[in-house]
Amino acid sequence: MLELLSYDFMQRSLAAAMLVGAVCSAIGVFVVLRGLAFVGAGTAHAAFAGVALAYLMGWPPLAVAIVFGLATVWITGLMEEQGRMKLDVSIGILYTATMALAILFLGLMKTYNAEVYGYLFGSVLSVTAEELRIIAALGFCVMGALLIFSKELYFIAFDQEMAEASGVPARRIFYLLLTLVAVTVVVSLKTVGAILVFAMVLIPASTAYQLTHSLAQMTTLSVVIGTLCAAGGVLLSSVWDLPSGPAIVLLATAVFFLSVLFSPKRLNRSQA
Amino acid sequence: MAHPIIRFSHATFGFHGVAALEDITLDIAEGEFVGVIGPNGSGKTTLCRAILGLMPPFSGSLKIFDCSCEELHCHHRARIGYLPQKESLDRNFPITVLEAVMMGRYGALGLFKRPSKQDREIALQALENVGMQDHSKTALGHLSGGQQQRVFIARALAQQPQVLLLDEPTTGIDITTQYSVLDLVQRLHRDLGLTVLLVTHDINMIRKRVNRLALLKTRLYAAGPPEEVLRPDILREVYGKDLVITEKDLIIVEDYHHHHH
Numbered sequence: 001m002l003e004l005l006s007y008d009f010m011q012r013s014l015a016a017a018m019l020v021g022a023v024c025s026a027i028g029v030f031v032v033l034r035g036l037a038f039v040g041a042g043t044a045h046a047a048f049a050g051v052a053l054a055y056l057m058g059w060p061p062l063a064v065a066i067v068f069g070l071a072t073v074w075i076t077g078l079m080e081e082q083g084r085m086k087l088d089v090s091i092g093i094l095y096t097a098t099m100a101l102a103i104l105f106l107g108l109m110k111t112y113n114a115e116v117y118g119y120l121f122g123s124v125l126s127v128t129a130e131e132l133r134i135i136a137a138l139g140f141c142v143m144g145a146l147l148i149f150s151k152e153l154y155f156i157a158f159d160q161e162m163a164e165a166s167g168v169p170a171r172r173i174f175y176l177l178l179t180l181v182a183v184t185v186v187v188s189l190k191t192v193g194a195i196l197v198f199a200m201v202l203i204p205a206s207t208a209y210q211l212t213h214s215l216a217q218m219t220t221l222s223v224v225i226g227t228l229c230a231a232g233g234v235l236l237s238s239v240w241d242l243p244s245g246p247a248i249v250l251l252a253t254a255v256f257f258l259s260v261l262f263s264p265k266r267l268n269r270s271q272a
Numbered sequence: 273m274a275h276p277i278i279r280f281s282h283a284t285f286g287f288h289g290v291a292a293l294e295d296i297t298l299d300i301a302e303g304e305f306v307g308v309i310g311p312n313g314s315g316k317t318t319l320c321r322a323i324l325g326l327m328p329p330f331s332g333s334l335k336i337f338d339c340s341c342e343e344l345h346c347h348h349r350a351r352i353g354y355l356p357q358k359e360s361l362d363r364n365f366p367i368t369v370l371e372a373v374m375m376g377r378y379g380a381l382g383l384f385k386r387p388s389k390q391d392r393e394i395a396l397q398a399l400e401n402v403g404m405q406d407h408s409k410t411a412l413g414h415l416s417g418g419q420q421q422r423v424f425i426a427r428a429l430a431q432q433p434q435v436l437l438l439d440e441p442t443t444g445i446d447i448t449t450q451y452s453v454l455d456l457v458q459r460l461h462r463d464l465g466l467t468v469l470l471v472t473h474d475i476n477m478i479r480k481r482v483n484r485l486a487l488l489k490t491r492l493y494a495a496g497p498p499e500e501v502l503r504p505d506i507l508r509e510v511y512g513k514d515l516v517i518t519e520k521d522l523i524i525v526e527d528y529h530h531h532h533h
Contacts (some may be wrong), residue, residue: 033365074293151387158367158375162356166431167349167379213411214326216298218366265364 004238009125012256014240016127016135017230017248020188021200022140025226026146027184028205029219030177033157037179038088039076041198042095043185046072048194049098051119052105061119062134062186068184072098077178081171111219122193122245131190138187142180153177156216192245204229208257210263229255274301277467278323279434283332285315285322292318295332296492300469302434305461307498308471310488311511317357317469319488320422320439323469324347337434348375350380353428353466355438358445363413369423373398376430400427401464402456412453418449425456435467436460442477450474454481475502 004010031040050068072094079090106116118126127135147154152173155163164170180254181201188197204226208218233248276299285293293315300306308316321327322334325348333340339348353376375397377391399405402422407415412423420443428436438457442450458481462469472478479485485501487493489510494501507515 144486150385151375151381152383153373155375155378158365158372159356162354163352163375163379165326165349165352165356168377169383209364213366214368215366215371 001121004235009127010238011128012127012132013124013232013244014231015245016132016191017124017234018227019139019190021204021226021228021230021248022154023142023184024188024200025165025179025204025208025222026143026219027180028201028226029208029215029222030146030153030157031201031210032182033154034160034174034177034207036181037198037202038091038095039073040181040185040201042076042091042098043069043072043182044189044197044253045102046098046120047079047182047186047189049105051100051194052102052109052116053188056105056109061090062189065119065186065189066183068098068188070179073178073182074175079177084130084159118193119189120194122189122191122196124191124244124248125238127190135187136189136201138183142184142187145176145180149173149176158215158242160191192248196245196249199252200226203249203256207252207256207259210259210265213264219269225252225255274303276300277302277337278469279333279335280322281333281335283322283329283334285318285327285329287306291330293322293488294491296334298486298492298495300467302467303465304468305458305468305481305483307475307482307485308469308488309473309475309485310493311514312473314489314510316488317439320354320356320437320469320471323435323437324352324354328517336520351433352432352435352437353425353433355424355428355436355441356418357439358421358441358443359412363515365413367412368408369399369404369410369412369415370395372412373408373426373430374421376427378432390528394432395426395430398426399423401429401460403427416449417445418453421445421449421453422456425453429460429464433466435469438468440472441470442472442474450477454478456458457481517522 031037047065047069050065051061054064068230075094076091080087150165152168155168156170156173160174161172184201185197187202192200205222207225208221211221212218229252230248233251234244236242236251237244237247278300280298283296284291304457308319310316318327322329323336325336337348361432374387374391376394377387381387381391396405397407399408402425404419404422404426412420415423441453441457445453452493454477457470460466465506470478470482479498479502482498484496485496485498487501487506487510493510494506504517
């Protein structure tokens, strides 16, 4: 295994996976607490539609994916505020519509393009040095924003109306969170793929949720779990020659089920 | 009358063009303890949202701290400590008592500033004011309804507010706890010199504690000392047949609907 680590590609993919794991699991805390899980899943598919369109037209994939991702989260945010339709319904529609777009764009391509499918299923082992730099740059931006606005983000996750009533610019912070979700999804697309990216956002945070009663601890635990699962998944996938995305996600899922089994909350509930 | 801190002047508020509160004219003086009463759907919560500047009037005006409520900036809002109507808290939400109370500091601090040691002191002092200092590290979800209510009052106090705005603070908690929460509010009013607005459907609970009552049913039917407001002719006008007055002058307003939403 140590021998594997001496390869450039292996170091790159480990670094990419750990970065993505850290960013996804950090933002995941706010996504889980604010109840935006479904929003993220929709965004991932929209971003993939963006990638497909980019390949079809010969545009830069990440840029188009960001545009698609941002459009989806902002539309979703507006729909939630308007409250005219139940959020799960409106996101369900957006989600399937963007997926249909993606399939349409793929169908319009004259030839089979393996690279596009890399964005769907994830291919961390083929991350290039330049892609790693982009992941790192965007990842640090997201982490920086999360740190700077952490107190407001926690507050709106706990109670957005109360946050607004006590003088926090809650609406702007909510849109900031949606924006960060979109950027995170796009950053992670190449590594874990559109289908699995949301697992990386949800699972570490939900695992941490099971284990603690404190916001600060939940965040720390989530990031540790996310980063370790990402690294572990990459190592497993290269040792046993498994696809990397599923290896990371299934490892995280296993940890999640362990946390549910040993959750102090579950023990409390059975006492009550 | 002392300096008015909140001034409604012919103010009308509502959603989607339907008025929830109409033509309200009311001054609330600094340091007053005012009980806001009225049947369900009488606009009591709208009144709270208006005072928080979350809902500008269709017509008329509302001034808080001499600042028109449309222009109510974030730092003004932080000077109003608000206890929203109790919703059922997700008992598993991972937050400690101190973390929840610290949130009271966030609006006052503003963006880009991290809570300091001093903010922590203020939050701990707020917890002490509500008698919950021993629970600072406890999970919020593990507390009883009454204790959670105290923690949320502490969060409002952590804002170091001038005005304390409480929306149905006694709903959904057991009767002895209701009294102790009201005793607490009364003590805070007295000791901290806060202006208190307490919205409730339970007239009997607060009639002996407040300086003035404001009786709402879309319009303001009466405002004044309890003995002036709680007159059978006035109450009958607002509550109609839901009103029962017993021989000992105890007013019972049958408020069945309240428990159903």
